[in-house]
Amino acid sequence: MRKKSSGPVGTVPPDAAGARTPGPAVSGAAHGDWLTLGRDGRLSLYAPTEGGLLRWTETTVGGADWNGPHLVPGAGLTHLTVVQGDDSYVHFLGRRERVGADGARRVDVVHAIQYQTGLAFTDWRSLGNPHPDREQGLLLGPPVGAVASDGSVHVFARGAHGGLVLRREAPNGKWRAWENLQGVGLSPWPAPVALAGGRIEVCVDAETGVFVWRQLEAGGDFTGPRGFALRPAPGTVAALETGPEQATFFWTDADSGAAVSWRAGGWPTPLGGSPAQRPYATLRTTLDGYDCLVLAYRDPDGHAVFGVGGVGDEGNGLWWYALTEPCEGSPALARDGRGRVVMALIDPDGRPRVARQEPGTGLSLGPWSEL
Structure with a gap:
C-alpha cells in the first residue's frame, strides 16, 4: 500500500x-x-x-x-x-x-x-538508481512518468549507456526492480502515454531516428525497441491517446521545422507551425461539438504558440496562433472545472501566468493572469 x-x-x-x-x-x-x-x-x-x-x-x-x-x-x-x-x-x-x-x-x-x-x-x-556504479549513476537522465489505468506508476529515464530504463509498481503496490529496456543514443526525454485500456507505449527520439516500446497487454512486459528512420528535432517528442488504444506521437521535424503527428506503422503527417524548443503540451477536448487536439509549445523567439485541429483529421493541418507571451520551457494545457481550456506558462521572470478559453466558437484565450 x-x-x-x-x-x-x-x-x-x-x-x-x-x-x-x-x-x-x-x-x-x-x-x-x-x-x-x-x-x-x-x-x-x-x-x-x-x-x-x-x-x-x-x-x-x-x-x-x-x-x-x-x-x-x-x-x-x-x-x-x-x-x-x-x-x-x-x-x-x-x-x-x-x-x-x-x-x-x-x-x-x-x-x-x-x-x-x-x-x-x-x-x-x-x-x-539503476546503476550500481556511482560514476555511471551520475549519467542517469531525468525521470518521466506514466500512470496506467490501474494506478500503477511507470518511471522511465535514459540510462548511462544511452538506453531506456524503467522502474514500475507491481499490482500489490510494491516497486519492482529497475528494468533495462535497451536502445541506444536516446534523447533525455522519453514520451510515454498511458492508454485507456491499461497498456503503456513510449516513444523516444534518438541519434538514428525514433524508438518505440509497447506493452501487448496491460501490466505486461514491454516489447521493442522498434526503430524507425525518422528525424525528430531532439527533445521535442510528446504523446497523446487519440482513439481507443491509439497512441499518437508529436514532434518537430528536424528538416522542415514544422510539427508532425505520427502513429507507428504510418508516415509522419505535417501539421505546420514553427519549430518547438521542448516537448509539446497536448490536450484532447471538445470544441463546438468536435473532438479536437490542442498543442502548445515555446517557439525559437521564446514565445508561446498553440494550435488546434481535429483529432484523426491531422492531414488537414492545425490552425496556429502565435501569442505575445514569452515563456520559459514548455507551456501546460488542461481543462478547468467548467470545461474551459486553460494554458499556463512560466514567464522569463519566473512568474506563473494562466489564460482561459473565452466564450464563443473555436478556441481563443482571454487575458493572462499572474499568480
Missing part, C-alpha cells in the same frame, strides 16, 4: 501589513502535466524552485483567485516531472543529486504523491 503520511507543505507568509512577501523563485517550467485538474474541480499548478517545488491552487472551481505559493521541500532536485493518473492522484518524480559525507556526488530518483487537491504531499521516497 502507498504510504499516505504527509511531508511538510509551507505557505509563503504575509508580511506585517498583510501583503504576501516574495517567496522562493520559480526556476523554470516542470516537465509533464504541471497544470492538473483535481477531483474537486479545482486546478493546481506546480513549478520547481531551489530546494523543492511550489504549488498554487484555485480557491474555487474555475475562479480567478489562487492560493499559494505553497512550498514543498525537496532538497537536491535537478529536474521535476509531474504526471496525473485517472484517479486524479498527482505524482511527482525528481532526479535528486546530493553530496555525501565523503564529498562524492550521488544521484537517485525520488517520488511523492498528492492525493487531494491543495492538501499535503507524501514524503519523498527514493526509487534508487
Whole structure:
C-alpha cells in the first residue's frame, strides 16, 4: 500500500501589513502535466524552485483567485516531472543529486504523491538508481512518468549507456526492480502515454531516428525497441491517446521545422507551425461539438504558440496562433472545472501566468493572469 503520511507543505507568509512577501523563485517550467485538474474541480499548478517545488491552487472551481505559493521541500532536485493518473492522484518524480559525507556526488530518483487537491504531499521516497556504479549513476537522465489505468506508476529515464530504463509498481503496490529496456543514443526525454485500456507505449527520439516500446497487454512486459528512420528535432517528442488504444506521437521535424503527428506503422503527417524548443503540451477536448487536439509549445523567439485541429483529421493541418507571451520551457494545457481550456506558462521572470478559453466558437484565450 502507498504510504499516505504527509511531508511538510509551507505557505509563503504575509508580511506585517498583510501583503504576501516574495517567496522562493520559480526556476523554470516542470516537465509533464504541471497544470492538473483535481477531483474537486479545482486546478493546481506546480513549478520547481531551489530546494523543492511550489504549488498554487484555485480557491474555487474555475475562479480567478489562487492560493499559494505553497512550498514543498525537496532538497537536491535537478529536474521535476509531474504526471496525473485517472484517479486524479498527482505524482511527482525528481532526479535528486546530493553530496555525501565523503564529498562524492550521488544521484537517485525520488517520488511523492498528492492525493487531494491543495492538501499535503507524501514524503519523498527514493526509487534508487539503476546503476550500481556511482560514476555511471551520475549519467542517469531525468525521470518521466506514466500512470496506467490501474494506478500503477511507470518511471522511465535514459540510462548511462544511452538506453531506456524503467522502474514500475507491481499490482500489490510494491516497486519492482529497475528494468533495462535497451536502445541506444536516446534523447533525455522519453514520451510515454498511458492508454485507456491499461497498456503503456513510449516513444523516444534518438541519434538514428525514433524508438518505440509497447506493452501487448496491460501490466505486461514491454516489447521493442522498434526503430524507425525518422528525424525528430531532439527533445521535442510528446504523446497523446487519440482513439481507443491509439497512441499518437508529436514532434518537430528536424528538416522542415514544422510539427508532425505520427502513429507507428504510418508516415509522419505535417501539421505546420514553427519549430518547438521542448516537448509539446497536448490536450484532447471538445470544441463546438468536435473532438479536437490542442498543442502548445515555446517557439525559437521564446514565445508561446498553440494550435488546434481535429483529432484523426491531422492531414488537414492545425490552425496556429502565435501569442505575445514569452515563456520559459514548455507551456501546460488542461481543462478547468467548467470545461474551459486553460494554458499556463512560466514567464522569463519566473512568474506563473494562466489564460482561459473565452466564450464563443473555436478556441481563443482571454487575458493572462499572474499568480
